Amino acid sequence: MALDIKASRPYPALFSLPWSTPLEEWPADRLAALPRGISRHIVRFARVDGRVLAVKEIKSDIALREYNMLKQLRRLHLPCVEAIAVVTGRTAPDGSPLDACLLTRHLQFSMPYRAMISQTLRPDAATRLIDALAVLLVKVHLVGFWWGDVSLSNALFRRDAGEFAAYLVDAETGELRDQLSDGQREHDLDIARVNIAGELMDLQAGGMLPEDMDPIEVSNTIVERYHELWRAITDTERFDASEAWRVEERIRALNELGFDVGELDITTDIDGTTMQIKPQIVEAGYHSRRLRHLTGLEVGENQARRLLNDLVSFTASKNRQNDDEEAVARDWLATIYEPVTRSVPPEMRGKLEPAEIFHEVLEHRWYMSERQRHDVTIEQAVVDYVKHILPTKPDEKNVIAPDTTPMQMDLNP
Structure with missing residues (x-):
């Protein structure tokens, strides 16, 4: 079987990587040591032509599907990692087949949740990360993306003016639809709540969370934060027709939350005494677009x-x-x-x-x-x-010493 590289742009340097070697056996001189987290797949960070790429070894059909999904999410301006290439047709020197590899660009200044919590050393760090994940979940749901595996492990986090911003790094279970039903959104929330509770229990067992913190109680905050944001963005509001200024007030409130309103559905009753408004097109990133x-x-x-x-x-x-x-x-x-x-x-x-x-x-x-x-x-x-x-301050961009803790595995996509 011939090696096949499907890339988003010409990337000749990819051919120099040791594709005939299982990913977990790649030589250290080709790798970059970055903060690690938990993943169900083997992931390594490779140096390629002056860049750092995350390489995930998975089945070819899953790799191709996730590659295409990440590209679609980027086109929708969602915060996620950039898909670079999929490599299929890999074989070992003895001719035995190897799994495909998905390559994504490493998100500079980002870290997995474990590293972020250990470096932040604030008692509310876990809650702030969950808040960031709730914002990300609202953003992806607005465009019709059902994640299917929401967790702290499947996101990376960057500092954002004293808070955290979450980026999606694992889209292999996701589905993109025209619109999500309430049941689909709640399903994602249930998955998030259960996964986060387990992740926080693991952190607590490792002494990385305060002993008096209840992981289940904290994990429930993603549901509360999500519903609060979703209502603010999508709810219909009724008011007296003489209070038309409240239309502008609603737009400003959404802007303050970081969302831009592309269209409003404004209706009045028969006698024109009351109005109701409902945002129809809401897009995240109001302030970042304005500054750009x-x-x-x-x-x-x-x-x-x-x-x-x-x-x-x-x-x-x-x-x-x-x-x-x-x-x-x-x-x-x-x-x-x-x-x-x-x-x-x-x-x-x-x-x-x-x-x-x-x-x-x-x-x-x-x-x-x-x-x-x-x-x-x-x-x-x-x-x-x-x-x-x-x-x-800790160094959040440059390569750091590898983590040799036996229980800790790689994370990126």
């Missing part, structure tokens, strides 16, 4: 919200409210954002994303001003942050 339009920056949703707020403050401080918005944004980028991110020494730039560093500098400036009881400039804040705070 103004500055070209690609950042997380919460990071974008924080940067946009700083841009508003900059506009007011320069009395430029009547100037062209894009011109002001370019000046903010050149005089505020870029000088701060460039102030980080090269050896520390792998610790956090630039946008997360900028967010932390703003936080640090606020605390410094409060402590010193006078306004601290952003230049003073970044100097103090780089000297005293950033060196204490």
Whole structure:
């Protein structure tokens, strides 16, 4: 059987990988050691042409299906890993067949939930990760994706302006439909609740959670958080026709949650005394799209919200409210954002994303001003942050030493 590589773009370097060797036996010099979690499949992180790719060994039909599903989800602008290629037709030197491999691009600055909890060291870390997973579940359900295996293990997490953002990394059980029924959505929630409870029990047994934390009680929070978000995004609202301003209020509320409203269904009763509104087209990523339009920056949703707020403050401080918005944004980028991110020494730039560093500098400036009881400039804040705070942060981008714990297995897709 001939080796076949189906790739999203020309990638000649893929042919150099040892496809005739079972994935778990790949030589260390071809691999990158990254934080590991739990997976039902063998996964390795390979260095390919200056990039790090996650390689998952699975049956060819499953690999091809997941490759196509991930591409569809990316086209729908959902937060998930990028599918790079599927390699089929693998054979060992003795001619015996080997499973196919799915390759995805490693998501920089992301970590599995175990590594995130162990590095965060905050008692509410597990709850915050579950909140992020609930947001991700709402996003995928809005476009009609039934996940089928929702869990902390099947997502990766990145810091997002002090919170977490979740990214889907395993789509092999998922189905994409025009719309999900309430029963399908609740099925996904039941799967999530059971899986998360088991994952938290495992963490608790390993001493990674407070002893007084009830894994079942905490796992139930994904149901509460999901329903809260879903109602805010999809519920029909009735009000008096004289309160038409509430239409704009509903749109602003959805924007604050990070969702953009493409269409509203607005109806009135026969005598025109009452109105009802229901969002028809809701898309995630309102703040990140707006920031990208103004500055070209690609950042997380919460990071974008924080940067946009700083841009508003900059506009007011320069009395430029009547100037062209894009011109002001370019000046903010050149005089505020870029000088701060460039102030980080090269050896520390792998610790956090630039946008997360900028967010932390703003936080640090606020605390410094409060402590010193006078306004601290952003230049003073970044100097103090780089000297005293950033060196204490774990490195979340660069390759770290491999984890040799026997019970811990690989995670990415």
